[in-house]
Amino acid sequence: MTTDERHAQGMAVRRSVLGDDHVDRAEAKKTDFDVDFQRFIVESAWGSVWSGSGLTKRERSMVTLTLLAAGGHHDEFAMHVRAMRRTGATIEDLQELLMHVAVYAGVPAANTCFGIAKRVLAEGEGPQWREELTS
Template identity: 80%
Template sequence: MSKDERFDTGMAVRRSVLGDEHVDRAEARKTEFDADFQRFIVESAWGSVWSTPSLSKRERSMITVALLAAGGHHDEFAMHVRAMRRTGATVEDLKDVLMHVAIYAGVPAANTCIGIAKKVLAEGEGPQWREEVTS
């Protein structure tokens, strides 16, 4: 796959996961300073890692949320909790992920991210409960 094809694939996956509004806002804020970095993210994260067929978007979403929580990357964590609605992950999945974070990365990391997740959910964003997804 050429770099341009990887970029195009990455941008399509990025839009499907994060939503057009988010991507359009990010693209509008892009400057000459960060243009190369933004292209790198689209090609590498979205065009390579998120685009392989071995994991579903739901599984990738759950892994991503766990890693962001464990690493203390709170803004990115909130963004990916919002994105869970588009990946098929549920509130129950998010709860399970954060329990794993508590055990393997520490209770403080999970506790902070539970607060962030509660805020995202209270705003009506993020994943839905399993019964809402299946009905």
């Protein structure tokens, strides 16, 4: 796959996970200073990792959220909670992964991210309860 093909694939996956509005805003904010970094993100994170065949989008979403919570990357965590609506992950999934964060990365990390998730959910964004998905 060429670099341009990986970039195109990455943009398609990024849009499917984060939504067109988010990606359009991010693209509009690019400058000469960060254009290479933005291309790197699209090609590596979205064009390679998120485009792999070994995990579903739901599973990738859960792994990503867990790592972001454990690493204290709160803005990215909130963004990926919002993205859960597009990945098939549910509120129950979020509760479970944050319990794992509490055990393996610490209660303070999980506590902070529970708060962030509650804020995102209160804004009407983010995942749905499992029963909402089936009705």
